[in-house]
Amino acid sequence: MMRQGASESTASDGKQGVATPVGRGREAPGRARGQLTYDFAIGISIFLLSLTFVFVFVPGMLEPFDGGTQAETPAVNRVADDLTQRRLGNASRPYVLNGTCTREFFILGTGAPAQCAYGGTALYERVGIFERTPINVTISMDGGDASPDEDIVCWHADDDGDGDARFGERNDMGSDCDPSGSADVLLSAGFDPGDSGDKTVSATRVALLKGEDVTVEVVLS
Amino acid sequence: MKLVRNCAGGRDAPGQWRARTATADRGQAHTLEGVVASLVLLSAVVFALEMTAVTPLSASTSSQHIENQQEATARGVLAAGAETGALKRTLLFWNTSSGQFFNVSERGYYTAPPPTDLGAMLNRSFDRNGIAYNVYLRYQNQDGPRSTRNLVYQGRPSDNAVSASWSVALYQNDKLFDHENQPTDVNLSDAPSYFAGNTTDSSVHNVVHVEVVVWRI
Numbered sequence: 095m096m097r098q099g100a101s102e103s104t105a106s107d108g109k110q111g112v113a114t115p116v117g118r119g120r121e122a123p124g125r126a127r128g129q130l131t132y133d134f135a136i137g138i139s140i141f142l143l144s145l146t147f148v149f150v151f152v153p154g155m156l157e158p159f160d161g162g163t164q165a166e167t168p169a170v171n172r173v174a175d176d177l178t179q180r181r182l183g184n185a186s187r188p189y190v191l192n193g194t195c196t197r198e199f200f201i202l203g204t205g206a207p208a209q210c211a212y213g214g215t216a217l218y219e220r221v222g223i224f225e226r227t228p229i230n231v232t233i234s235m236d237g238g239d240a241s242p243d244e245d246i247v248c249w250h251a252d253d254d255g256d257g258d259a260r261f262g263e264r265n266d267m268g269s270d271c272d273p274s275g276s277a278d279v280l281l282s283a284g285f286d287p288g289d290s291g292d293k294t295v296s297a298t299r300v301a302l303l304k305g306e307d308v309t310v311e312v313v314l315s
Numbered sequence: 316m317k318l319v320r321n322c323a324g325g326r327d328a329p330g331q332w333r334a335r336t337a338t339a340d341r342g343q344a345h346t347l348e349g350v351v352a353s354l355v356l357l358s359a360v361v362f363a364l365e366m367t368a369v370t371p372l373s374a375s376t377s378s379q380h381i382e383n384q385q386e387a388t389a390r391g392v393l394a395a396g397a398e399t400g401a402l403k404r405t406l407l408f409w410n411t412s413s414g415q416f417f418n419v420s421e422r423g424y425y426t427a428p429p430p431t432d433l434g435a436m437l438n439r440s441f442d443r444n445g446i447a448y449n450v451y452l453r454y455q456n457q458d459g460p461r462s463t464r465n466l467v468y469q470g471r472p473s474d475n476a477v478s479a480s481w482s483v484a485l486y487q488n489d490k491l492f493d494h495e496n497q498p499t500d501v502n503l504s505d506a507p508s509y510f511a512g513n514t515t516d517s518s519v520h521n522v523v524h525v526e527v528v529v530w531r532i
Contacts, residue, residue, distance in 0.1 A: 133345050133346045134345040134346075136345075136346050136349065137346040137347070137348055137349030137350070138345070138349055139349070140346075140349040140350055141348075141349040141352045141353055143353070144352075144356050144357055145353075145356060147357075148356050148357070148359075148360055152360065155364075167380055171380075171383060174387070175387070178391065187398070189390070189391045189394035189395055189398075190394070190395070236439055244439075295380070297383075297384055297387075298384050298387075299388065299391050300391030300392050300395060300436075301391050301394075301395060302394070302395035302398050307391075307392065307436045307439065307440075
């Protein structure tokens with residue numbers, strides 16, 4: 095607020111209004127103009143600083159509520175609803191999954207069974223999204239027996255002929271669940287959400303599979 | 316804003332005087348204006364912040380997504396429970412001598428998942444994920460108005476609670492279940508202490524509307 099350039103004789107003129115015209119007359123116009131620029135610079139920089147602060151601060155304040163995954167959020171809900179209410183079962187009995195269709199759904203690369211409500215050989219064709227969108231579909235359950243934690247459902251095929259074909263949690267089945275080397279099927283397909291490092295959107299549904307309540311989780315990236 | 320403008324235009328040497336006020340005084344006003352404009356901007360932000368209390372439970376697009384998941388999960392639990400009969404078995408888990416469900420708290424409702432198959436499903440889907448829920452049973456009274464009974468009550472739902480419901484028809488010859496979840500030979504029509512009385516002349520005893528209200532805590 096101080097006008098440093100003002101000469102001593104006029105230092106108090108702003109407040110008092112009693113300055114002498116003589117004192118003022120001594121000031122060169124050029125000098126006064128320089129002083130004005132200096133004050134103006136302080137004023138405008140204070141203003142610009144706070145303006146910048148507001149513009150930087152307000153979007154940052156709203157960002158956590160902004161999502162940022164505009165297209166994926168409805169898509170992931172559509173896929174999850176579609177799978178649990180129609181594609182893996184029957185639309186007349188929503189949330190009740192058909193065992194055969196659910197098992198075959200995770201065997202990619204072969205044609206879909208005729209009685210099931212999905213087609214195509216790849217995962218993106220079976221759920222109805224673009225090929226470039228990474229998707230993961232996982233079905234997990236908790237049988238409530240050996241391990242208290244949930245784990246992915248594993249479908250043990252009886253390919254060694256000892257008559258123990260069954261389905262259950264992977265962590266309960268141990269070596270019985272070997273999806274890589276045998277006809278066993280792990281009910282999980284698609285990209286690994288832990289690996290993506292990107293923003294992901296997930297949708298979870300609870301459904302009934304062979305008398306057990308299972309969780310169907312769909313993740314889109 | 317021109318706080319220091321001198322109104323001394325009538326004095327002598329007017330030319331110099333005006334030049335002086337037109338330059339130096341304006342400079343001071345610019346500084347003040349800058350500060351005041353900053354204050355206006357900042358107070359607008361503070362005012363906006365004070366108006367909207369943003370808490371983890373505030374409604375937003377992301378919490379809307381979570382609410383959708385909870386609602387769909389509740390619907391899936393009810394549908395799965397109805398398919399396996401777990402929902403109906405829980406409704407028939409009735410202690411005829413005390414006139415309430417087995418093993419309820421003294422208030423007449425469960426505060427944790429009921430010790431039935433439906434309770435295990437609710438536990439897996441909600442309790443383990445730190446989600447609170449109430450289960451209300453709505454039914455027609457014998458004398459007319461609809462009544463509500465709490466099956467599970469964990470507190471007053473928050474503003475962002477969602478709900479899903481399922482209707483279950485109870486028949487006259489449905490058997491009540493004992494405390495070990497085994498069917499007894501007591502027909503529903505022979506249990507006068509049951510909460511939902513007989514409302515029809517047909518074989519249907521009553522229709523119970525099971526409502527699950529879910530919210531984050």
